[in-house]
Amino acid sequence: PKHYNITLLPGDGIGPEVVSVAKNVLSLVGSRHGIEFGFQEMPVGGAALDLVGVPLPDETLSVAKQSDAILLGAIGGYKWDKNEKHLKPETGLLQLRAGLGVFANLRPATVLPQLVDSSTLKKEVAEGVDLMVVRELTGGIYFGQPRGFSTTEKGEEIGFNTEVYATYEIDRIARVAFETARKRCGKLCSVDKANVLEASMLWRKRVTLMASDYPDVELTHMYVDNAAMQLIRDPKQFDTIVTNNIFGDILSDEASMLTGSIGMLPSACLGESGPGLFEPIHGSAPDIAGQDKANPLATVLSVAMLLRYGLQEEYAAITIESAVLDTLNNGFRTGDIFSSGKKLVGCKEIGEEVMKSV
Amino acid sequence: PKHYNITLLPGDGIGPEVVSVAKNVLSLVGSRHGIEFGFQEMPVGGAALDLVGVPLPDETLSVAKQSDAILLGAIGGYKWDKNEKHLKPETGLLQLRAGLGVFANLRPATVLPQLVDSSTLKKEVAEGVDLMVVRELTGGIYFGQPRGFSTTEKGEEIGFNTEVYATYEIDRIARVAFETARKRCGKLCSVDKANVLEASMLWRKRVTLMASDYPDVELTHMYVDNAAMQLIRDPKQFDTIVTNNIFGDILSDEASMLTGSIGMLPSACLGESGPGLFEPIHGSAPDIAGQDKANPLATVLSVAMLLRYGLQEEYAAITIESAVLDTLNNGFRTGDIFSSGKKLVGCKEIGEEVMKSV
Numbered sequence: 142p143k144h145y146n147i148t149l150l151p152g153d154g155i156g157p158e159v160v161s162v163a164k165n166v167l168s169l170v171g172s173r174h175g176i177e178f179g180f181q182e183m184p185v186g187g188a189a190l191d192l193v194g195v196p197l198p199d200e201t202l203s204v205a206k207q208s209d210a211i212l213l214g215a216i217g218g219y220k221w222d223k224n225e226k227h228l229k230p231e232t233g234l235l236q237l238r239a240g241l242g243v244f245a246n247l248r249p250a251t252v253l254p255q256l257v258d259s260s261t262l263k264k265e266v267a268e269g270v271d272l273m274v275v276r277e278l279t280g281g282i283y284f285g286q287p288r289g290f291s292t293t294e295k296g297e298e299i300g301f302n303t304e305v306y307a308t309y310e311i312d313r314i315a316r317v318a319f320e321t322a323r324k325r326c327g328k329l330c331s332v333d334k335a336n337v338l339e340a341s342m343l344w345r346k347r348v349t350l351m352a353s354d355y356p357d358v359e360l361t362h363m364y365v366d367n368a369a370m371q372l373i374r375d376p377k378q379f380d381t382i383v384t385n386n387i388f389g390d391i392l393s394d395e396a397s398m399l400t401g402s403i404g405m406l407p408s409a410c411l412g413e414s415g416p417g418l419f420e421p422i423h424g425s426a427p428d429i430a431g432q433d434k435a436n437p438l439a440t441v442l443s444v445a446m447l448l449r450y451g452l453q454e455e456y457a458a459i460t461i462e463s464a465v466l467d468t469l470n471n472g473f474r475t476g477d478i479f480s481s482g483k484k485l486v487g488c489k490e491i492g493e494e495v496m497k498s499v
Numbered sequence: 500p501k502h503y504n505i506t507l508l509p510g511d512g513i514g515p516e517v518v519s520v521a522k523n524v525l526s527l528v529g530s531r532h533g534i535e536f537g538f539q540e541m542p543v544g545g546a547a548l549d550l551v552g553v554p555l556p557d558e559t560l561s562v563a564k565q566s567d568a569i570l571l572g573a574i575g576g577y578k579w580d581k582n583e584k585h586l587k588p589e590t591g592l593l594q595l596r597a598g599l600g601v602f603a604n605l606r607p608a609t610v611l612p613q614l615v616d617s618s619t620l621k622k623e624v625a626e627g628v629d630l631m632v633v634r635e636l637t638g639g640i641y642f643g644q645p646r647g648f649s650t651t652e653k654g655e656e657i658g659f660n661t662e663v664y665a666t667y668e669i670d671r672i673a674r675v676a677f678e679t680a681r682k683r684c685g686k687l688c689s690v691d692k693a694n695v696l697e698a699s700m701l702w703r704k705r706v707t708l709m710a711s712d713y714p715d716v717e718l719t720h721m722y723v724d725n726a727a728m729q730l731i732r733d734p735k736q737f738d739t740i741v742t743n744n745i746f747g748d749i750l751s752d753e754a755s756m757l758t759g760s761i762g763m764l765p766s767a768c769l770g771e772s773g774p775g776l777f778e779p780i781h782g783s784a785p786d787i788a789g790q791d792k793a794n795p796l797a798t799v800l801s802v803a804m805l806l807r808y809g810l811q812e813e814y815a816a817i818t819i820e821s822a823v824l825d826t827l828n829n830g831f832r833t834g835d836i837f838s839s840g841k842k843l844v845g846c847k848e849i850g851e852e853v854m855k856s857v
């Protein structure tokens with residue numbers, strides 16, 4: 142049978158619980174599709190800080206790089222909030238993204254008919270929302286140099302960062318976005334602040350140039366402030382959105398909250414070559430960690446993205462997605478997506494229900 | 500009687516129509532409160548580009564600076580979209596803000612009971628929303644140096660901008676925010692990205708320091724991505740939000756769209772001394788310009804902010820706000836806020852209705 146090595150990075154908070162469920166689902170689906178998985182679990186984030194004093198141990202990165210795909214749970218927690226920057230769990234995540242070269246972050250925001258009532262948007266606005274944010278993940282103001290603190294001539298302290306994009310960085314994320322839009326509804330909206338920022342002007346120029354390679358994709362441009370409004374006014378106008386690292390951070394979270402069920406949303410981080418990184422978009426939820434209350438479905442759906450985008454195992458991906466929908470249709474809900482008349486279950490039990498539906 | 504000089508900057512698109520209505524309302528309210536207004540109209544934005552070739556003529560800035568307060572309509576339009584940066588209408592607006600030194604942008608987002616149905620949010624989520632975004636307006640990535648285009652050693656073109664804040668810039672906007680929160684419900688949420696950006700770490704440090712001067716204000720901190728989510732999940736958790744220029748651009752537009760009626764929302768831009776700049780938050784809407792369809796109420800409410808924050812004429816401000824509410828209670832609506840059973844009127848007519856209620 143085919144064999145893949147998967148690196149598991151459970152991380153912090155609810156990370157271990159949800160990764161454990163997703164791992165079981167992956168193994169089962171593999172056995173149905175003649176795929177064998179080897180798993181290696183490594184520490185990252187706060188867990189790694191506690192264990193070895195850094196948020197991304199070298200060994201974690203090298204094991205991850207040599208595997209076929211990486212599944213991450215969640216990182217961070219109150220415990221490490223006051224740490225210095227280089228000892229923050231978040232820094233481990235940024236080092237992991239950079240170390241793997243995963244410059245393309247695919248973040249779907251889909252309103253499932255079963256969960257449309259969880260949205261704070263009116264039903265007619267929310268239902269049918271199905272968009273994909275393609276966020277640049279290894280450039281821009283997150284990584285730009287120079288950055289730091291300094292003192293002005295007048296003795297004032299300053300803090301500064303650099304938003305910077307090179308043509309090759311824009312071109313490669315634009316290509317992923319056009320390819321993504323082509324496989325979806327053929328509509329791509331590039332979001333920037335080209336009326337103010339030079340980095341955005343270059344972004345708009347390069348994205349526009351690439352459009353000639355994709356005559357079948359309809360390209361539009363939107364300013365980021367307007368995009369933040371339009372997502373609320375009429376989210377269904379969007380199919381695929383492409384944007385830079387910081388705008389993507391903000392807009393993808395905004396888009397995910399439109400669905401009302403961020404416990405359901407997966408994400409994929411992909412590079413030019415090498416393994417992809419897959420993770421739920423929710424955080425580590427330290428307040429409910431270890432209580433078997435977490436919703437593991439975002440991680441289970443991240444495993445579906447791992448199969449589709451990481452291993453090109455489309456059939457196995459679909460098997461997982463159908464099993465999740467069946468589980469919802471059978472009425473099972475964790476607390477975050479519970480509504481009256483449904484069956485309230487914990488993290489493990491909803492995982493078992495998914496496995497029954499596989 | 501008291502006398503104030505007001506600079507009118509009608510600008511582009513629907514700007515002239517809405518400013519004309521607001522000017523009439525201001526004059527009438529003045530006459531009721533024993534206040535005399537002198538008006539001087541000056542070009543800015545696209546209108547100035549067409550007239551004299553620059554988006555902010557020196558004379559416009561110097562007249563504005565010598566007046567007691569400035570009322571701006573709107574700027575921009577398709578016609579100038581392809582202009583080079585220094586010839587964009589938007590550049591005129593940025594030069595105006597910098598030239599006036601108006602570093603504090605107050606942007607309320609209020610859901611009026613009369614218009615709660617215009618929101619795309621469920622009624623129970625939208626009703627009662629009443630928050631104020633205090634946005635830093637003359638610093639950060641909008642103005643930071645260095646900025647521009649360059650070529651790397653490898654021959655790659657790059658575009659770059661600098662996000663930078665000095666302590667004095669953070670301190671003065673934080674002070675405005677604490678004072679604002681103190682006059683409202685005493686809750687201030689500072690929004691940043693201090694888990695990634697040094698500029699945000701300094702921001703958080705300075706805002707936290709200032710909290711000791713305001714023991715009566717409850718200060719919290721939130722990451723910008725989470726704030727973008729929380730505004731949708733539960734906007735009523737917010738009272739006053741303070742944030743940097745670019746995050747404020749995005750979040751204040753997001754917050755305003757929650758209300759569903761951005762044709763109703765005013766804003767104020769204030770400096771340490773010198774006249775304030777007051778403008779509706781909506782754009783120039785070139786598609787409906789000159790057709791008497793625009794909603795002038797955001798500009799009328801901007802005149803109320805002008806009276807309150809610019810001239811310390813609180814009673815006159817309240818007179819205007821009550822007249823606007825009366826007009827809504829009497830059933831008058833422009834197209835953007837129309838719902839069945841109400842009386843659809845144009846820009847001029849709704850202005851006349853406001854004047855009848857003064």
Ligand SMILES: CC(C)[C@H](C(=O)O)[C@@H](O)C(=O)O
Binds near residue numbers: 235694
């Ligand atoms: C934890 C943080 C550094 C991270 C980011 O800003 O990228 C997170 O918000 C995300 O979106 O994955």
Ligand SMILES: CC(C)[C@H](C(=O)O)[C@@H](O)C(=O)O
Binds near residue numbers: 337589748
């Ligand atoms: C027109 C543009 C330069 C401006 C900004 O980004 O500040 C606008 O979006 C605003 O919020 O007033």
